[in-house]
Amino acid sequence: MQNADVIIVGAGPAGSSAAIRLAQNGINAILIDRGMPVGSKNLSGGVLWGNDLAEIIPNWQEEAPLERYIINKKVGFLSHEDATVIDMHFDEWNNFPNAGWSLLRAPFDEWLAFKAQEAGASVLSGINITELIEEDGKIVGVKQGNEELRAPVVIIAEGANSRLMLKHDLTYDPGKTRYDHSDYMIGLKEVFELDSQIIEERFMLDENQGMAGEFILGNIPDGIKSGGYFYTNKNTLSVGVVIHLDSFPQNQESSNQNQSYKIVEYFKKHPYIARLLKDAKPIEYGAKLIPEYGYNKFPKHYGNGFLVIGDAAGFTFSNGLVIQGINYAIKSGILAADAFLEAKIRNEFTASSLSNYQSKLTKSYIYKDFKKFRNVKKITKNPNLFHLYPSAINNGFKEVLTETGEPKGNLLPTILKNFRKSGANLISLAKDALNFRNL
Numbered sequence: 001m002q003n004a005d006v007i008i009v010g011a012g013p014a015g016s017s018a019a020i021r022l023a024q025n026g027i028n029a030i031l032i033d034r035g036m037p038v039g040s041k042n043l044s045g046g047v048l049w050g051n052d053l054a055e056i057i058p059n060w061q062e063e064a065p066l067e068r069y070i071i072n073k074k075v076g077f078l079s080h081e082d083a084t085v086i087d088m089h090f091d092e093w094n095n096f097p098n099a100g101w102s103l104l105r106a107p108f109d110e111w112l113a114f115k116a117q118e119a120g121a122s123v124l125s126g127i128n129i130t131e132l133i134e135e136d137g138k139i140v141g142v143k144q145g146n147e148e149l150r151a152p153v154v155i156i157a158e159g160a161n162s163r164l165m166l167k168h169d170l171t172y173d174p175g176k177t178r179y180d181h182s183d184y185m186i187g188l189k190e191v192f193e194l195d196s197q198i199i200e201e202r203f204m205l206d207e208n209q210g211m212a213g214e215f216i217l218g219n220i221p222d223g224i225k226s227g228g229y230f231y232t233n234k235n236t237l238s239v240g241v242v243i244h245l246d247s248f249p250q251n252q253e254s255s256n257q258n259q260s261y262k263i264v265e266y267f268k269k270h271p272y273i274a275r276l277l278k279d280a281k282p283i284e285y286g287a288k289l290i291p292e293y294g295y296n297k298f299p300k301h302y303g304n305g306f307l308v309i310g311d312a313a314g315f316t317f318s319n320g321l322v323i324q325g326i327n328y329a330i331k332s333g334i335l336a337a338d339a340f341l342e343a344k345i346r347n348e349f350t351a352s353s354l355s356n357y358q359s360k361l362t363k364s365y366i367y368k369d370f371k372k373f374r375n376v377k378k379i380t381k382n383p384n385l386f387h388l389y390p391s392a393i394n395n396g397f398k399e400v401l402t403e404t405g406e407p408k409g410n411l412l413p414t415i416l417k418n419f420r421k422s423g424a425n426l427i428s429l430a431k432d433a434l435n436f437r438n439l
Contacts, residue, residue: 004030004122006340007142007151009129009164011038012105013048013326014310015157016112017333020056023119025341030149031116032142036126039109046238047212047231048108049100050327055334057115061097065107067233068210069098072203076215076272078228082394083272085215094209102210102231102238103326104191132168132306138350139168139305152349155307155336157329160184160289162312170306171299181246182381183297185290185318188264189240192280196235202276203232214323215273218390220266223247224259225386228267229323230276237280241267242290242318244381260287290325291316295374301361302354307336315366319376328366335360384424392418 006022008015011033022029035042047070053060071093076085093099117123133141133148141150142164156164161184165171203211213230220226225247231238241263248259267273293299293314301308309315315328339357343349361367379385396415400408409417 002151003141003149004028004151005344006030006153006155007032007149008155008157009142010157010159010310010312011035011113011116011123011125012042012109012157012159012310012329013112014312014329014333015155016109016116017053017056017330018155018157018309018337019116019121019123019333020112020119021334021337022340023116023121024056025337026120027337027341027344029116029121030124030151031113031121032124032127032129032149033113034126034128035109037110038113038123038125039106042105042109046105046323046326047100047102048326048330049322049324051097052327052331052334054097061101063111064101065103065111067102067104067236068205068208069093070100070102070212071205071209072211074211074213074215074230076213077218077390077393078215078267078270078272079218079391079394081219081271082391082398083215083270084390084393084397085213085272100212102212102233104233104236104238129164132164134168137304139303153305153307153340153343153354155309155333155340156312157308157310157333159311160291160316162308165299165308165312170303170308181248182244183291183293184245185242185292186245186260187240187242187288187290188260189238189286189288190264190268190282191233191284192237192239192277193283194235194237194280198279199232199235199237202278205232214318215267216385216390217241217263217267218386218388219270220263220386222249222259223383223387224263225381225383226263226267227318228273230273236283237277239268239273239277240264242323244292246381247383292318292377294377295367295370298370302339302351302357304351305349305354307339307354307357309333309336315370317369317373319373319380328369331364331366332361335364384428388419388422388424392422392424395421 005028008031011031019029019031073088113123129142131143132139139154210232215228217226225244226241228241291314298314309332310329316325343353396418400411400414
């Protein structure tokens with residue numbers, strides 16, 4: 001017996017967006033989340049870029065529990081004590097609809113799940129789905145212990161490292177290399193409380209305006225490759241690091257967790273970041289696994305009776321200039337819902353019928369973004385980016401800008417000289433310069 005038309009596992013931005021679109025079209029959708037309430041398992045914040053949510057909630061920027069709209073973007077290189085930061089202000093980002101908003105995931109996810117319920121979806125919280133029901137090579141439902149729920153299609157929105165996909169071997173296409181440490185990052189987040197007036201004075205923001213910053217960390221020892229981020233909220237700051245798992249010593253996995261939190265401390269105590277955190281009080285922290293599959297190693301996105309969306313589908317992107325994922329999650333959820341609606345007309349939910357989801361993804365900006373930056377790992381995995389270039393850039397600018405009583409050198413030759421001092425030879429510099437085309 002069928003309990004629903006669609007079961008969605010995971011009520012993050014991807015799962016709730018799919019549920020809203022389905023419910024708006026009269027589909028009996030059940031949205032299940034292990035958090036009680038929905039969103040309580042999610043930590044800290046991020047930035048929601050774009051306006052995809054307007055497809056299902058036209059006035060979302062007025063309704064949603066958002067923090068600050070982004071007006072200021074920083075991109076920086078941190079060495080042991082110095083920083084070179086590109087500070088960008090785009091006045092157009094004041095205009096509605098705004099380019100991006102900082103948000104805190106717990107209240108945002110709870111609100112979005114409520115909008116799904118308001119649209120007509122059934123929302124079940126505090127339920128940990130342990131396995132899928134598979135019959136005759138087709139997914140037909142989900143289980144928690146001995147309890148079953150059945151539907152012609154299950155949409156998997158569990159996030160990175162989906163337990164259901166791993167348990168049922170849905171992640172990998174035949175013949176594909178299985179994922180390893182190089183395909184994941186770990187994100188460590190903290191939230192700091194700080195008065196809203198101090199935030200606005202410190203970051204030179206007007207009321208409701210916000211800042212988003214990403215930094216290459218050149219001050220981390222032991223060859224670890226890491227970036228940092230810093231977002232302003234109404235009266236809190238979201239601060240954290242993203243670490244490439246394959247840069248940890250693989251024979252010391254038991255100590256990697258402690259080492260991860262040391263990296264957060266390196267970031268927070270850097271002179272440039274420490275002054276931004278002055279008098280801020282830590283109130284929350286945690287960690288999250290982040291997929292880094294990229295276009296060349298995407299997992300399955302559909303099959304007999306199932307679709308995969310959001311982080312579970314690998315839709316998280318970072319190129320050192322921007323970290324994005326929430327927008328891709330929302331868009332992939334909407335596209336999956338639309339694919340189901342087309343399949344329902346035919347009343348056929350095989351892999352062949354649900355492949356229209358793949359067609360929609362391929363035509364969307366999601367796939368176009370990932371395809372365009374499919375070789376970005378040649379930069380983001382390059383140890384020179386972390387261990388040579390930040391100090392070379394900082395030392396080069398410092399040398400040019402510091403008055404010593406000696407004649408000044410030109411900027412480019414001075415920076416190149418510092419690159420060579422840092423250990424980079426001309427051949428590696430030329431190769432890296434060519435790879436920067438992938439950004």
